[in-house]
Amino acid sequence: MSAAFFPVATLATSLLAAAIIFLLPEGAFRARTGLNLAAAVLKIGLVAWMVRGLSQGHSYAVEFPVLEGLAFVLRADALGIMFAGLSSLLWLFTTVYAIGYLEDSPNRRRFFGFFSLCVASTLGISLAGNLFTFLIFYELLTLSTYPLVAHRGNPKALAAATLYLRFTLTAGLVLMLGMVALHALAGDIRFGQREVLAEFGAEQRGTLIAIFWVLIAGLGVKAALVPLHGWLPRAMVAPAPVSALLHAVAVVKAGAFGIVRLVYDVYGAELSQALGLLTGLAIVASVTILYASLRALAQVELKRRLAFSTVSQVSYIVLGIGLFGPLGTIAALSHLLHQGMMKITLFFCAGNYAEELGIHRIDELDGAGRRMPLTSLAFSVGALGMIGLPPLVGFLSKWYLGTGAVQAGMPWVIAVLVASSLLNAAYFLPILYRLWFCPGPDHGVGEWPAERHLGRFETSSWLLVPALATALFSVLAGLFAGLPYSPLEWATRVANLEYLP
């Protein structure tokens, strides 16, 4: 009974929360806030329970047939629960942040309703047990993020939302085509049944390769692989919590997570390597990393620079997948978590600067470290982590990527890593320099674009606490990477499952 209960209950927490929020009147601020937070905390509890259960050898799964030979499967495995843990943890912080961010703004019911639907979809993606179930939640994610991107309702937001839809809906269709083709070829493959495709003979190799790239094209839009990344920088017009969500937890991660599932749980690393798919992935990822870093360098708006940085950082995950061997896998999976924590911190901070001081452009940040020290500290932690400074988590990802490249026999990847770290430094260090060392309005030079005093501290605590908490998490995850249940340790556990029979 409990095997079926936990995945369903975890999903239901967010779905029910969404339904109730839609039914609550717009003015019911307290009830909505309470419900949001209670649901987020409850979900963390349920996920934590499953994490504990999984490591004790319990299994959690539920399924029912939807068509002949095709089932809806929810199943918590080590990989899925890792992503579920990330999303439910970061969700709590994003919810807190969003409550503070949207204070007194219109349409909060709609926002939080779709926000909860979005959580539910992300959770469904992480617990999906086959491609069909994955697709259901993947498309639900597209639909539930549209109103969030369009939230402000001005022409710019609507145009960005339309562009977002064009990309994601088309990609969804491409993904569906690939899945149907794979289904027609091999039937309903549960995640983890790597032997199904491995048994196909040489005459099916061409078909398998073609289907793989079709599926990657479908997943690559959400994962923002170059040249399919165009929607992401434009979607920056959305409110800051939505950007945080798009970049760190939900949308791009759903794409990257889909690629992880496809390679490790459907094709299997060995078949992917044998078909030459991994090298292709590594090349696509390297191009994305370098191109997006160069583009980031040229941006003058803070959020746009962060957006291009996301494009490049998410591809580290894909790069790690492309490196055959346990070290590459560890790099990919741990970066999935690490990037989420660092990037969400950066977006929270960018939102804080915009809310408190009206800062949107990088050259307006001069001296902001004095006016908002804690936010700037959190930003610095995130930025230095992205560059890969030890002992922050970003360093671990890059270390494993480098060693993984050696293990996979692809030393050229190290050159990509070095170049991208230099580029990361080149677009993040000037921001830190401006924050801490340039004289700004608080030193008597110029004035802030639109200063407000939102709270007792440097800004509203609803906005400040989430940023600090996620920054703290990314420090702790780096410092205590060796302890059980740290992201790195869990990633290692999953990688061992993949490579050891």
Added chain:
Amino acid sequence: MSAAMTPLLWLALVAPLPLGLLALWKPPYRMRDVVIAAGGLPLVTLWLLSRAGEGALQGSLALGGLSLHWRLDALAALLLLLTQLVLLASAAYAVGHRRAALSGDASHARFWPLLGGLAVALGVIWVAADLLLLYAGLELMGLCAVGMMLLPGKAEAIRAGLRYLLYALVGSLAWLLGVALLLGAWGTLELSALAAVAEPDITTRIGMALLAGGLLLKAAIFPLHGWLAPVHASAWTPVSAVHGALVVKASFFILIILWRLLLPEAVAAAWALGLLGAAAVLWGGLKAWRADSLKQVVAWSTVGQLGYLMLAFPLLAGAAAPVAAMAWQSTWLQLAGHALAKAAMFMAAGNLMFSTGASRLADLAGTSRRLPLSLMTFGIAAVTLMGLPPSAGFTAKWLLLQASLASGQWLWAAVLVLGTLLTAAYVFRMLRCSFVEEAPRHEFQPLPRGMDLTPLLLALAAIGLGLVAEWPLSLLRQGGVP
């Protein structure tokens, strides 16, 4: 087979007519009354369905020298259930619609017997097993539908309604000619006997072509769809809902049943029908995309969505058994999902238009704040039309894609993809208008709660059907592909 089944079936089939007459005499004022009066009928059908494993129920009615054959198999019973649910929903909606929109309008009472007649006609069509009974059902359905379209009594409604009548009569004429040819050549009107004796010779082909022409006209299949959008423009919302959801589908149902019986191997003709469907998908989608008024968007979307159903013909004709099974299941799932979603969408669109007092897309600005429930319903219904998961439209599309890939008929997969993108384009064009925050209007009329609730339930049913599709489809598989 239990002896109670036949009388119960006829009770479920015929009961709507006396109920409609009762309502003419004493119109219901509360939705609850409608649900209490007619809510038992779907339960009867559900009970009949639970006995479907025992094989089809059949028999004949003797009318003087004529005997009319009927047959209730799983497909007919499922369609009957669908019909009852959609008609019940639109009847409930009509009560609220009358209270909110047309208080004191005497012509409203005439809606009820027409709805009852329509229910009987549709039921007869689902169970009919000979051409004469089908004709009776088809004519009764057409007349009731025209009557309902004329109800608003405005000049444009009457013009559009009469045009519809004209088309329907032309369609019937073609049908009668076809029937006469078949009767003359093979000497029987009973479907199973006809299937046994009829050879696919030139007479059968011409007869079937005439039948098909008449039915395509009545089903508003491209390029014979011209009458559809104008009649919806002026019709009452519950009437549009019933018409878009069920009436056009009935003609399609007859067409595919006859086609499978008489010309199952006619690949070229089936491809022609499939191409018509493809053109309908694209043209209907384009017109819906360019339409300015909300109701026109929904009406043109029906033209496009009917096209998906036509893709079944080439996938069934001369196909391997697994492909045919997938195409067959997909067609009925698509039909059911579309019926539920389209009824919901017409009602939601009607609510939006009624509350804002405007019918143009541009006038929807601010509705996402003021009418979130109606808009949400529209959105949920649209999920099914777009074929996004987890709706019935999605599951049907998955099956259809699988069938087209498995049979190597890639063209239909391309049509599905383009159709989906077009659907998304017109749906999101509408939703986008509703998100506009600049200059939101502030006078919105409140609606009775039931008018919001009814379409929401229908839309959710269309979504839920995608997840529990295995239940109806397994019943359908027992019957096999004809």
